[in-house]
Amino acid sequence: MPRTILYARVSTTEQTASHQLAQAEAAGFAIDEVITDHGVSGVSVPLAERPDGRRLFDILRHGDTLVVRWIDRLGRNYSDVTATVRELLDRGVTIRTVINAMTFDGASTDPMTRAVRDALLGFMAAMAEAQAETTKEAQAAGIAAARERGVYRGRKPSFDREKLDKVVELLAAGTGPAEIARVAGVSRQTVYRIRDDPAAAERALRAWRS
Template structure:
């Protein structure tokens, strides 16, 4: 029986050390798995670190996470993740919530907490969309500032009879940017 830890942060600016530290205060972890810069919106089995964890764990192992939201943000994905781990005979302990997710009471709590996490994510998205709508109404420019001159790109491509790829290489931009530039003029 191994005790494994899983940590995840959503952005590259964050790090997993605080999660590791909180887990190590209570559990002796034999093997660590991490996903850094990977959103909880990405399904667990599609994350490289979690995928490795899933291949590693076996019947009788215990997975420790700092919080349920480290497993994911989507209720269905979190519940499916817990089920496939339980199917392998793996127990899951969530420190923040303070329960063992492999018990019936733990599973009931997980369902409620995952639903709350999904609701919060929806609320964040709604606030974000409201902010974008307000910014548009105020006439603010959204998105990254344009760094290329569409006319120059289109003219160079035309003058040189160049392909989209060659034009992209010439200007150091993506092929999609070349296509947009040529459509814009």
């Protein structure tokens, strides 16, 4: 039986999967399953390389509907987003957005209809990438100004001292990232960041006096 699956990419502490689900349900979607990637960049990490993005690709079947708040939840890289959408449409998956209630599918065989659809999707993907670049430039300017004033502390860590110590302890014991995330109460991406650069994690805590 075809299913309706919501994909929610949560890249900041201000965003939540529950909020995106509530928006989808308020828009009239009956969601069968929610798949969420936490703390993952939509610019540098392709959908197929995200922990739950891979699972999304695995479970979507012909006739299923993929719901996203907006195309930028799939990513903010033009090439990745357009390739992802084409693959899903070719697979027979319908993509629907909560914002503006847009629907994209591969059912039409009319070349003009397909051209208009692809042009709109390309425009949306390009806008998502452009917005990401604008945000990045603004952040860089703000960071530079803060550094000049000597007040820049970097991004607030998503963990406290207790969680950091627990992650480090479990890493040393050889525990897998998924289990560490569950036990310590952090995302897998946080576990990866601590594993890859524990000194940076320590500096972040000190900067925020955690």
